[in-house]
Amino acid sequence: MDVRNCKNCGRMFNYLGGPPICPVCKDETENKFNQVKEYIRENPSASISEISEENDVTVQQINQWVREERLEFSKDSPIAMTCEKCGESIRTGRFCEKCKSNMASEMTNAFSKPKPVMEEPKKKQHESDKMRFKR
Numbered sequence: 001m002d003v004r005n006c007k008n009c010g011r012m013f014n015y016l017g018g019p020p021i022c023p024v025c026k027d028e029t030e031n032k033f034n035q036v037k038e039y040i041r042e043n044p045s046a047s048i049s050e051i052s053e054e055n056d057v058t059v060q061q062i063n064q065w066v067r068e069e070r071l072e073f074s075k076d077s078p079i080a081m082t083c084e085k086c087g088e089s090i091r092t093g094r095f096c097e098k099c100k101s102n103m104a105s106e107m108t109n110a111f112s113k114p115k116p117v118m119e120e121p122k123k124k125q126h127e128s129d130k131m132r133f134k135r
């Protein structure tokens with residue numbers, strides 16, 4: 001049994017994996033997420049700082065939810081995230097669709113089974129081609 005202290009409140013809890021926060025703080029974070037999600041739905045042109053202030057959530061937490069693809073901003077939103085690979089403007093996640101596709105195909109190619117090498121057929125040796133020894 002792995003017992004840890006919650007990163008947010010300091011309570012001891014049985015750690016099962018994921019972020020090191022207790023179930024109570026996890027529930028509170030999930031409630032805040034739903035609140036932010038609803039606020040963005042009702043106010044699609046709000047800035048991150050406005051969203052943060054109105055919902056009592058840190059900008060860092062909002063950015064984390066966006067990078068995890070849990071939140072997505074509308075096309076007319078003033079909030080602009082950039083792809084970590086090419087710098088293109090995106091509305092959610094860490095990478096644009098083009099970079100995601102390229103990385104997926106690279107991973108598929110890296111883990112695909114190697115193609116068997118075709119062996120050249122052996123040539124038949126003629127009796128005259130063999131090496132002979134004199135006694």
